[in-house]
Amino acid sequence: MAAAISIQGLTKKYVDVWQKQEVIAVNNLNLEVEEGEIFGFLGRNGAGKTTTIKMLLGLIFPTAGDATLLGKPMGDNSVKNELAYLPEETYFYDSMTGWDILDYYARLFKIPEPERSRRVQICLEKVRLQPDAWKRNIRGYSKGMRQRTGIAQALINDPKLLFLDEPTSGLDPIAHAELRDIVASLKDEGKTVFLSSHQLADVELICSRVAIIHRGKLLKQGTIKELVAGDFAELVVQRRGLSDATLGKIKEIAPGTEPGSAENMRISVAEVEKINAIIDIVRGGGGSIISVVPHKRTLEDVFVETVRKEDGS
């Protein structure tokens, strides 16, 4: 499959002239996003996600590196006919109605009437904005309605590649689920979505691959399956009555065992054989197993582990 986005060595440095400091917002980023996939771009606030998107869209300029979008160099105006961008906060002209805003953006794509009105209607229906709100001033829209309008404006040109920056942040649960489903449905239409989000549960649900960026550096990328591999079980064992020798044997099998409280200890192990061996050791040593709870690793676990490891904490 062809690459919708191909990034090579993309770097953005800002220089603080007064303090003579250099801040590296994005550091030698290399990334490939295939056509037709929903790609999750994860990172903490200030990790460099929005800076990367803005460079790809030609809003800011890279210090080094290059990228292609749908086979054309980033910033190329002709490729923008196939692109869409939903910024983190959707800012609109408050004096306009939802319909007017979409009509304005359609004009920027030089879509003539009556096709323009048809596209506006299709997009507003697609994001499920109530028809009675279409011709209402956007000043009276709720956050969810504004976000729906934002996604509608991103769809006005029927784009092949969409950059969505936190499309579901700050929404109520119903609006959140609906917009997440709309984003997921874009894949069925063959569109490529570059999704920057903090909603890791959503990303895990709808993305095929993800990348984790931290302090401008790409730390990890892969399919969700690859990243969350390594389910484990947590055993809670009654500590009282276990000899030091028995505890030593347990620690040999599970070196990362947490001391826990004076009463109980928590042991995390991934392999079934090790779980059985620990159960045998505890029972042989006269102790009791309080619980064995299987744990499925989530994207959040992976994200937190990866970022903390990089931070050294």
Add this chain to the structure above:
Amino acid sequence: MVPLAIARQTVREALRRRVMWIFLICGVFLIALGPVFGFLSPKDSQTVLRSLGLAAILLAGLFITIVTCIYLIPVEIERRTIYTILSKPVQRFEFVLGKFLGGFAVVFINIAAMGVVFLMMIRFQEGKVPVDMFKGVYLTFFQMLLLAALTIFFSTFATPVLNFFMSFGIFIVGNLGSVTDSLTTSRNGTARLAGTIIHYLLPNFSNFNIQNTLIHPAQEITNPDVFIRQNILYALIYSAVLLILAVIIFDRREV
């Protein structure tokens, strides 16, 4: 056409700004007061109406142009609406051109509105509208075209507050054409250099002020048609140069 779509949107937004309406109402009010002041001085009623009307159009036009144009680009950056515009197939020059055309259209609407009221007042008082009065209105209009281009140029890199002072300051200095002209022949080398730079580099707004000749028929411009044509051409060329410079700067600006 993309610049026209942006210009249309710019006009809609600008016409919502109350401050612009305040200046327009003040301008119209001053023009409408012309006949009243004329009654106070019956001998000079024609002069009072003409000078007050043209001065009101100039002053209101000046403030409308500056308060409209200084915000056009910065507000798009500040509200981040520019992200969704420039991520679409909109070239940066199209954006600057659209903003300029929109701002200029607002200035045109306002000056035209004040001009119509002014000419109606003259018709009411004098029973006819001398053709020369149109010249006064449309030269003010071209003066404001040049000021709009200057303000848009500054708005590509300066904050609105800084832009206000720079545009306003240059307008004042540009209206002191006779002073800067006299500096070009000064005996003091530094003053002569400064005068020459200011006189030839800054836009010469004073050339558009033909109020005196319109108000006082005794004063005449030799070959007025050529003079007016030259000034219009000057405004168009100078504005085009300012817009090209604005595009060059904005093309390199990160948003």
